[in-house]
Amino acid sequence: MKQIILLAALAALTNGDAQAQLGKFTNKVKNKLSQKVNQRVDNRVDKTLDDGLDVVEGKKSVETVTEKKETPGSASPKTSVKSYSKFDFVPGEKIIYADDFTGEEMGQLPLNWNTQGKAELVTLEAAKGNWLRLFPVASYLTSNKEPFTKNFTVEFDLLLSMENTGYSYPYFSFGLMSSGEDDAGDNKFLDGGYRKVQSAEVYLRLSSGGTTSTYMESYDRGARSFITESQQLSALEANYGKPVHFSIQVQESRLRVWVNAEKKFDLPKALPVTEIFNNLFFRTFSSSYKEDQLGFYIANLKIATGLPDTRHKLVEEGKFSTTGILFDVNAATIKPESAGVLKEIGETLVKHGELKVNIIGHTDSDGSDAANAELSKKRAEAVKKYLEENFKIEASRLSAEGKGDSEPVADNKTKEGKAQNRRVEFIKQ
Known part of the structure; x- marks a missing residue:
C-alpha cells in the first residue's frame, strides 16, 4: 500500500x-x-x-519601385474626347521643329533621332498618319537642332495601347532639356543624363479604374529644383487606344500643360532659366508586362517659338497668321485642338464689332495646284462658318478665299517649312 x-x-x-x-x-x-x-x-x-x-x-529610378497588382478587367470604358470650349492654348508663331514622320523608312527609328533602346515607325488602324512606337525600357531624343528660346510651345499626340493582365501599368514620361554647349542628341543625355544641365519632366503614372495620375519635376545642374504633387489624370485612361493631344506652353519660368482640352499644370516658377531648352525627350519604364501587351505611340510633333498677340496683330497691324488651326489630312474638318486660336480670334471680333476680316487658307506644296487651291478655300470657309456659328459673327463681316501653295512663307523642302506654310491668315478689310 x-x-x-x-x-x-x-x-x-x-x-x-x-x-x-x-x-x-x-x-x-x-x-x-x-x-x-x-x-x-x-x-x-x-x-x-x-x-x-x-x-x-x-x-x-522610379521604375524600380515595387509594383502591385490590380484587378483584371478594371480599365475604364473608352469615351469620346471632351469638349474643347475652355481650351485656351495658342501655339507659337514660328515653327522651328516639326515631325509627322512623313517620308521616313517604316519599321525604323526616324533619321537623326537617338535612343539606347529601340523604336519603329508604324501605321495604325485607330489613327491616321505615321506613328513612332516606343519600347520599354528606354529614353528617346528628337532630331531637333534649334534652341527653343525663352518663350515657346510644344505639341504632340500620344496613343497608349494597354492590355490589362492584372499588373500595374508602367510609368511614361516626356520632357524638355538643355544640352548646354553639347549636341542635343548626344548619348550622354540618354538614361538620366538629360538632367545634367537643365530639364523639366512630366510623369504619367498609368493605371486603370480612375487612378491614373501625373506629376512634374525640374532639374538645374543635376539637382532637383522643383516638384509638384500628384494630380489625377483619369481622362487619359478613358482614351486608351485613342490619340490624345498634349500641349505645352513655356514663358521663361512658367510652364503650362494641357492634356486634350484639360489644363493640368499652370506653374509660374516651375522651370530653371539658367539655360535655353533645346530638345524634347520621351521615356518608357519597366513593368511586368510583355512587350506585345503595351504600346506607346507618338506622332505630330511640333515646336514653335514666340507669343502671338492676336488682338494687336489683327486690330492694329491688320494681319494675323497662324499655324494653330489644324485640319484632318486632305480635308476641311477642323481639329478640336484648334479651339484656343479660334477662341482668341472670335473674342477679338466680338469686342471690335466694326472689324471686317478676309480669311485666307494656305497649304504646303504636296499635291496638285488645283487640289491645293480647292482644299485651302474649303478650309477658309470652314473657319468662317465656325466663327459665325460659335461667336455669332455676322456673315457680312467675314469673307473667305484659298490660295493653295501659291504664297509660301517657308521652304517646302523641309518638314518645318511645310508646317509653316500650312496656315490660315486673317486680313483686316
Whole structure:
C-alpha cells in the first residue's frame, strides 16, 4: 500500500515537473515567435524606407519601385474626347521643329533621332498618319537642332495601347532639356543624363479604374529644383487606344500643360532659366508586362517659338497668321485642338464689332495646284462658318478665299517649312 502511495506521489510530482517544463517551452516559443515577427516587420520597414530614400537621392529610378497588382478587367470604358470650349492654348508663331514622320523608312527609328533602346515607325488602324512606337525600357531624343528660346510651345499626340493582365501599368514620361554647349542628341543625355544641365519632366503614372495620375519635376545642374504633387489624370485612361493631344506652353519660368482640352499644370516658377531648352525627350519604364501587351505611340510633333498677340496683330497691324488651326489630312474638318486660336480670334471680333476680316487658307506644296487651291478655300470657309456659328459673327463681316501653295512663307523642302506654310491668315478689310 505504501509503495502504491509513493508511486502515485512520484507520478504526481513528475507530472507537475512536466507541466512546468511544458509551460517554460511554450513561453519560449511565444517569445521566439514574437521576436521573429518583430524582426521581419523591422526588416520590411527598413527595406521600404531604404527604397524610398534611394529614389529621392537618385540611387534608384522610379521604375524600380515595387509594383502591385490590380484587378483584371478594371480599365475604364473608352469615351469620346471632351469638349474643347475652355481650351485656351495658342501655339507659337514660328515653327522651328516639326515631325509627322512623313517620308521616313517604316519599321525604323526616324533619321537623326537617338535612343539606347529601340523604336519603329508604324501605321495604325485607330489613327491616321505615321506613328513612332516606343519600347520599354528606354529614353528617346528628337532630331531637333534649334534652341527653343525663352518663350515657346510644344505639341504632340500620344496613343497608349494597354492590355490589362492584372499588373500595374508602367510609368511614361516626356520632357524638355538643355544640352548646354553639347549636341542635343548626344548619348550622354540618354538614361538620366538629360538632367545634367537643365530639364523639366512630366510623369504619367498609368493605371486603370480612375487612378491614373501625373506629376512634374525640374532639374538645374543635376539637382532637383522643383516638384509638384500628384494630380489625377483619369481622362487619359478613358482614351486608351485613342490619340490624345498634349500641349505645352513655356514663358521663361512658367510652364503650362494641357492634356486634350484639360489644363493640368499652370506653374509660374516651375522651370530653371539658367539655360535655353533645346530638345524634347520621351521615356518608357519597366513593368511586368510583355512587350506585345503595351504600346506607346507618338506622332505630330511640333515646336514653335514666340507669343502671338492676336488682338494687336489683327486690330492694329491688320494681319494675323497662324499655324494653330489644324485640319484632318486632305480635308476641311477642323481639329478640336484648334479651339484656343479660334477662341482668341472670335473674342477679338466680338469686342471690335466694326472689324471686317478676309480669311485666307494656305497649304504646303504636296499635291496638285488645283487640289491645293480647292482644299485651302474649303478650309477658309470652314473657319468662317465656325466663327459665325460659335461667336455669332455676322456673315457680312467675314469673307473667305484659298490660295493653295501659291504664297509660301517657308521652304517646302523641309518638314518645318511645310508646317509653316500650312496656315490660315486673317486680313483686316
